[in-house]
Amino acid sequence: MAQTVFLEAINQAIQEEMRRDESVFILGEDIRRAIYGATADLLSEFGEKRVLDTPLSEEGFFGAAIGASLVGMRPVVETLTSFMWVAMDQLISQAAKMRYMFGGQATLPVVFRASMFYGAGSAAHHSDRSYPMFMNMPGIKIIVPSNPADMKGLLKTAIRDDDPTIVFEDGTLFGMRGEVPDNADLPGEELLVPFGEAKVFREGTDCTIVAIGGAVNHAIATADQLAAEGISVEVIDPRTLVPFDKQTVLESVEKTGRLVIADPAHKVCSAASEIASIVAEEGFWSLTAPIQKVASEQVHIPYTPSLEKHVYPDVPKITAAVKRTMEG
Amino acid sequence: MEIDRDTLLLMLRRMWMIRNFELKVMEVHSAGEFAGAAHPYIGEEAVAVGACAALEDTDYITGNHRSHGHPIAKGGRVDKAMAELYGRVDGYCKGKGGSMHLADYSIGILGESGILGSSVPVAVGAALAAHIRGDKFVSMAFFGDGASNQGALHESMNLASVWKLPVIFLCENNQYAVTTSYADTVAVDHVSDRASAYNMPGMLVDGQDAVAMYEATSAAVARARAGEGPTLIEGLTYRFEEHSLGLGRVARGAYRDEAEIAEWRKRDPLDILENTLISQGIATREECDAINAETVDEVEKATDFARNSPFPEPEDLFEDMWANPIPLP
Ligand SMILES: Cc1ncc(C[n+]2csc(CCOP(=O)(O)OP(=O)(O)O)c2C)c(N)n1
Ligand SMILES: [Mg+2]
Numbered sequence: 117m118a119q120t121v122f123l124e125a126i127n128q129a130i131q132e133e134m135r136r137d138e139s140v141f142i143l144g145e146d147i148r149r150a151i152y153g154a155t156a157d158l159l160s161e162f163g164e165k166r167v168l169d170t171p172l173s174e175e176g177f178f179g180a181a182i183g184a185s186l187v188g189m190r191p192v193v194e195t196l197t198s199f200m201w202v203a204m205d206q207l208i209s210q211a212a213k214m215r216y217m218f219g220g221q222a223t224l225p226v227v228f229r230a231s232m233f234y235g236a237g238s239a240a241h242h243s244d245r246s247y248p249m250f251m252n253m254p255g256i257k258i259i260v261p262s263n264p265a266d267m268k269g270l271l272k273t274a275i276r277d278d279d280p281t282i283v284f285e286d287g288t289l290f291g292m293r294g295e296v297p298d299n300a301d302l303p304g305e306e307l308l309v310p311f312g313e314a315k316v317f318r319e320g321t322d323c324t325i326v327a328i329g330g331a332v333n334h335a336i337a338t339a340d341q342l343a344a345e346g347i348s349v350e351v352i353d354p355r356t357l358v359p360f361d362k363q364t365v366l367e368s369v370e371k372t373g374r375l376v377i378a379d380p381a382h383k384v385c386s387a388a389s390e391i392a393s394i395v396a397e398e399g400f401w402s403l404t405a406p407i408q409k410v411a412s413e414q415v416h417i418p419y420t421p422s423l424e425k426h427v428y429p430d431v432p433k434i435t436a437a438v439k440r441t442m443e444g
Numbered sequence: 445m446e447i448d449r450d451t452l453l454l455m456l457r458r459m460w461m462i463r464n465f466e467l468k469v470m471e472v473h474s475a476g477e478f479a480g481a482a483h484p485y486i487g488e489e490a491v492a493v494g495a496c497a498a499l500e501d502t503d504y505i506t507g508n509h510r511s512h513g514h515p516i517a518k519g520g521r522v523d524k525a526m527a528e529l530y531g532r533v534d535g536y537c538k539g540k541g542g543s544m545h546l547a548d549y550s551i552g553i554l555g556e557s558g559i560l561g562s563s564v565p566v567a568v569g570a571a572l573a574a575h576i577r578g579d580k581f582v583s584m585a586f587f588g589d590g591a592s593n594q595g596a597l598h599e600s601m602n603l604a605s606v607w608k609l610p611v612i613f614l615c616e617n618n619q620y621a622v623t624t625s626y627a628d629t630v631a632v633d634h635v636s637d638r639a640s641a642y643n644m645p646g647m648l649v650d651g652q653d654a655v656a657m658y659e660a661t662s663a664a665v666a667r668a669r670a671g672e673g674p675t676l677i678e679g680l681t682y683r684f685e686e687h688s689l690g691l692g693r694v695a696r697g698a699y700r701d702e703a704e705i706a707e708w709r710k711r712d713p714l715d716i717l718e719n720t721l722i723s724q725g726i727a728t729r730e731e732c733d734a735i736n737a738e739t740v741d742e743v744e745k746a747t748d749f750a751r752n753s754p755f756p757e758p759e760d761l762f763e764d765m766w767a768n769p770i771p772l773p
């Protein structure tokens with residue numbers, strides 16, 4: 117096992133897939149010089165035709181990636197969540213809808229890698245955590261890795277998957293170190309994490325926390341702190357929101373009777389909302405306390421650190437939510 | 445074109461104000477006094493200052509991420525701008541916007557956008573209001589060579605042209621979008637060549653020369669106020685510093701060669717304007733230096749103002765979301 121930084125894990129996944137499959141190519145803004153770090157050294161290995169710096173034209177190059185995928189390429193687009201707004205029409209009217217609308221004729225193995233830069237004074241225009249908006253729209257698979265190993269394994273799976281995928285790369289994790297298995301130690305000698313399989317990070321019996329992306333580490337820290345107080349918390353990371361592994365969550369709630377969901381997205385119609393509604397519909401009789409959502413406040417992301425620090429789920433907020441479920 | 449002395453000196457003052465503001469920002473940012481991105485306008489001062497000198501307070505502008513120069517050029521306050529960068533309550537946006545989102549609605553600065561191309565249709569909309577109501581104001585959208593490739597730009601230019609709206613599309617062509625060269629991403633030689641596709645005048649202007657920028661913009665403003673429609677102006681310029689503060693550490697590999705940077709630094713817009721003023725007997729060396737020194741002072745005071753302003757209180761988080769507030773979810 118090697119200790120690997122989150123950004124390096126992204127880089128490894130792309131590099132391995134580009135080596136394995138000539139139809140994989142990458143495009144985006146300033147990727148040749150790797151200003152965000154994930155595309156380092158790709159140009160020198162794969163050349164200009166497979167590593168494309170685009171004009172500042174998201175709608176154009178998102179659409180171009182979609183079109184290339186229709187005819188047999190496997191494009192990987194690098195972008196930021198906040199720049200996806202510019203290209204929403206391509207993502208929704210084309211990527212999400214084509215296959216169904218054309219009666220299954222269209223296959224779109226295209227991956228959009230969207231960085232989420234929140235929590236670092238980037239202000240409202242650069243801090244979007246927009247995965248729930250895409251969950252509402254059928255047709256796009258949605259991945260939110262929470263650690264380097266899952267980042268690598270899920271991105272590799274996304275590149276091989278035949279459906280359009282958005283991988284939401286949590287910027288708060290870019291510097292995170294974690295163990296990523298060496299290929300030689302793995303079955304098939306590569307790290308592939310399947311979609312739709314949640315991962316249980318802590319087992320517990322009193323309360324379940326389902327956490328997403330950057331909130332997973334906070335949930336784990338919460339569980340470890342509460343263990344000292346004698347509260348046993350189970351921590352589940354769904355890893356992919358579409359498809360969503362509801363079985364693992366429902367079974368956990370059946371055991372604990374309590375559910376807290378920690379989601380860095382805005383609270384209204386968040387991933388947390390959807391998970392809460394699934395458990396309310398299908399796991400209601402297991403619940404012994406109201407479900408608690410810990411998500412971002414329903415305001416835009418303020419620039420100033422004195423306000424931004426109050427917006428997102430953190431250990432104190434998640435801890436308080438767990439304790440609310442334990443009252444009465 | 446005759447330009448009065450006051451206008452020329454005002455331009456020099458605003459250019460020094462931007463230069464000294466940016467130098468201060470670089471200093472305090474590297475000292476860690478605030479975080480977040482900041483994009484220095486050093487080298488490009490003549491573009492915004494020349495252009496805005498042709499506007500009135502009642503005219504509107506929108507801008508982009510490289511956002512300190514536009515408001516200062518339009519007559520904005522450096523103390524409120526600096527306090528905003530420091531994330532303080534006395535900042536232009538009460539600390540909510542930060543470096544990329546300065547705005548001053550009292551003098552027509554409708555706001556700078558971190559999403560590129562996004563604020564250009566907005567400027568067109570302000571011009572549409574003038575057109576509908578018969579008001580005499582104009583609006584101006586600042587955008588870069590990179591953003592000139594956004595669909596929003598092209599839709600805006602066509603729309604403004606068919607409706608003959610009083611808007612000026614002001615492209616700051618500093619020849620790079622982060623590390624990507626303009627030559628690799630724009631299919632025509634000059635952004636201003638695109639004007640013909642939208643049946644409007646396109647002007648290529650020396651963006652290091654504030655007087656040239658002022659003259660070109662004045663002509664476009666006159667055309668707009670006369671109801672004759674939009675103009676695309678390209679100020680050819682160069683950014684002397686890194687794309688954004690801190691970026692130098694992350695970009696791998698040089699994208700501009702040192703000789704090119706040195707060549708452009710020889711055409712410092714402040715030297716060019718001062719030489720014009722001095723050689724034409726409009727101002728003396730001493731007067732120019734005094735203006736520089738005064739702006740250094742003003743920026744120093746602005747920085748103290750920013751440092752002494754408090755941070756917003758937690759309850760401010762929920763302020764300013766709505767005109768008619770609604771209950772929290
Ligand atoms: C829609 C969108 N895409 C990408 C970016 C990231 N980005 C920030 S600045 C920049 C380059 C801008 O180049 P240009 O328009 O020429 O302005 P300059 O920085 O040169 O002043 C890019 C790509 C962004 N802010 N918005
Ligand atoms: Mg540029």
